[in-house]
Structure formats: C-alpha cells, structure tokens
Amino acid sequence: MTLIFAHRGSAGTHPENTMMAFREAARVGAEGIEMDVQLSKDGEVVVIHDEKLDRTTGVSGFVKDRTLKELQTLNAASSYAGKGCEERIPTLDGLLKWLYHTHLFCIIELKNTFFMYPGLEAKVIRLIRAYEMEERIIISSFNHYSLVFCHQLAPEIETAPLYREFMYMPWVYARAIGGSAIHPSIRSAPDSIIQSSMDDGILVRPYTVNKEEDMKRLFKLGCSAIITDFPEKAKIVRANYEK
Structure with a gap:
C-alpha cells in the first residue's frame, strides 16, 4: 500500500507546520507527517518552513534572529487569521512528545540550504x-x-535526499550517500524512475502530490508513499482506487 504523508501537516486545509495541522493529519488517518526544522537564535530546534517569518507569521525578519521565547509570541497561523486561528510555532521537542503517542511516521526536513545552522543535525x-x-x-x-x-x-x-530536477539513476545516488529513499518533486518522478528505484530497494516518496490524477498514477504504480497537502483527499482517492 502507498503510504500517505501529510505535508507540513494537513497544510492544504490548516495552518502549515502547526499542531493544529499535525493533529488533523492524524485525525484523517494519514500514515505520516512531514515538517521542517530550523534553529532559533538561542539554538532551539523549531518547526517552521521559511527562513523568513513574514509569510506565516506576518512579522518581518529571520527565524535565526529571534530567540525561542520571542518566536513563541508570534502567531504561526497569521495567514489564517481571518478564520480566528491562533497557533504557536512548535518546537521539535514538543512535536516529538506528541508524536510518540501516535502511530505516525515522520519526515523531518532540515532547512539548512540558505543558512547552514551548525549543530542542527546533532x-x-x-x-x-x-x-x-x-x-x-x-x-x-x-x-x-x-x-x-x-x-x-x-x-x-x-535519510532521504530531496531534489527538484531530474537526476540520473537517483537510486544509485541515494545509496552512495547512505540514503534508503528518495524524495523527488512530483515533476521529476516519472513511472520509470519510481519503478527502477523501488526495484533496487530504494523507497520513493514524491512531493507535493495534490492533484487527483497524480495520486491515482502513484497509487496504481504502488509507489512507496506520497507527500501531500491534502491527506484526507488522498485517503479518499486511495480507498476508491483500492475498491
């Protein structure tokens, strides 16, 4: 069965990378969640996608330039303010504490391409x-x-490398860097690449799979998993496909 991972939680219906979105993913029956981590100014691991705070909190500046205490005064659901949402930026510690009591798998994306965040991995x-x-x-x-x-x-x-562009024999590359899976953009994940990777023992979890036709194609292929903003929709499509 193709597993369903909720991208930044149920990001298509709830404020991304918030406990509200992660709880919704669990409620609708996703098998896993995906989220992003960075470091605060005082070295705490926080769950947020953008290096800049503007889009999700409505406040200017970088995540790295604010302490955890300062970050947790912000509304991580600012873009959903019209719906009356008030959500804090989670810490990875707090999220794992909640996750421990669920059945969910979890993809942790390290957001360290723009800022290196020394010590983040450890x-x-x-x-x-x-x-x-x-x-x-x-x-x-x-x-x-x-x-x-x-x-x-x-x-x-x-570990699993993320990539956007087409890659030659990505299953070979993944294994060469110690990975056991690949996370390609859906635009870089044709059937042949997915099948060859899985045949070679490398799991494939394309992102961000939101269109029903893409979901059906991947479910038919038996792809290892999909990463989607709409886990409830994906569950329905998968259930109908399996009938």
Whole structure:
C-alpha cells in the first residue's frame, strides 16, 4: 500500500507546520507527517518552513534572529487569521512528545540550504534518540552534505535526499550517500524512475502530490508513499482506487 504523508501537516486545509495541522493529519488517518526544522537564535530546534517569518507569521525578519521565547509570541497561523486561528510555532521537542503517542511516521526536513545552522543535525538526532523514535523518523534535506553527516552520526536513522530536477539513476545516488529513499518533486518522478528505484530497494516518496490524477498514477504504480497537502483527499482517492 502507498503510504500517505501529510505535508507540513494537513497544510492544504490548516495552518502549515502547526499542531493544529499535525493533529488533523492524524485525525484523517494519514500514515505520516512531514515538517521542517530550523534553529532559533538561542539554538532551539523549531518547526517552521521559511527562513523568513513574514509569510506565516506576518512579522518581518529571520527565524535565526529571534530567540525561542520571542518566536513563541508570534502567531504561526497569521495567514489564517481571518478564520480566528491562533497557533504557536512548535518546537521539535514538543512535536516529538506528541508524536510518540501516535502511530505516525515522520519526515523531518532540515532547512539548512540558505543558512547552514551548525549543530542542527546533532540536535535533531539527539531528540529523536531521546524519544526512541529512530524507527519512525526519516531525515530529509536538499542539503545532501548534511544528510551524509546525519548518516555518519546516526546510521540507524533513515535519510532521504530531496531534489527538484531530474537526476540520473537517483537510486544509485541515494545509496552512495547512505540514503534508503528518495524524495523527488512530483515533476521529476516519472513511472520509470519510481519503478527502477523501488526495484533496487530504494523507497520513493514524491512531493507535493495534490492533484487527483497524480495520486491515482502513484497509487496504481504502488509507489512507496506520497507527500501531500491534502491527506484526507488522498485517503479518499486511495480507498476508491483500492475498491
């Protein structure tokens, strides 16, 4: 069965990367969630996608320039303010504490291509180990040097390179850097690449799969998983396809 991962939680229907969105993903029956982490000014691992705060909080500046205490005064659901949402920026510690009591798998994307965030890898791995969730976590990033470092620090935790453009034999590349999966853009994931990767033992989880026709194609192919903003929609499409 193709697993469904909720991209930044149920980001198509709820404020992205908030506990509200993650709880919704669990409610609708997704098998996993995907989220993004950066470091605050005082070195805390926080769950937020953009390096800039503007889009999701309505406040200018960078995540890295504010302490955790300052970040948690902001409304992470600012873009949903018209619906009366008030959500804090989660910490990875708090999210894992909640996740521990669920069935969910989790993709943690390290947002360290624009700012390197020295120490991010070790802090994320330390938290994963603290909650004994090595078997349910996948670390992913567009920074493949960072993934190699993660594999060196914690070979027991799955890693998966993210990429946007077409890559030649990505299953070979993934294995070469210690990965056991690939996370390609849906635009760079034709059937032949997906099938060849899975035939070689490399899992494939394309992002961001929101169109019904793409969902049907991947379910038919038996793709390892999809990453989608609309986990409830994906569940319905998958259920209908499996009938």
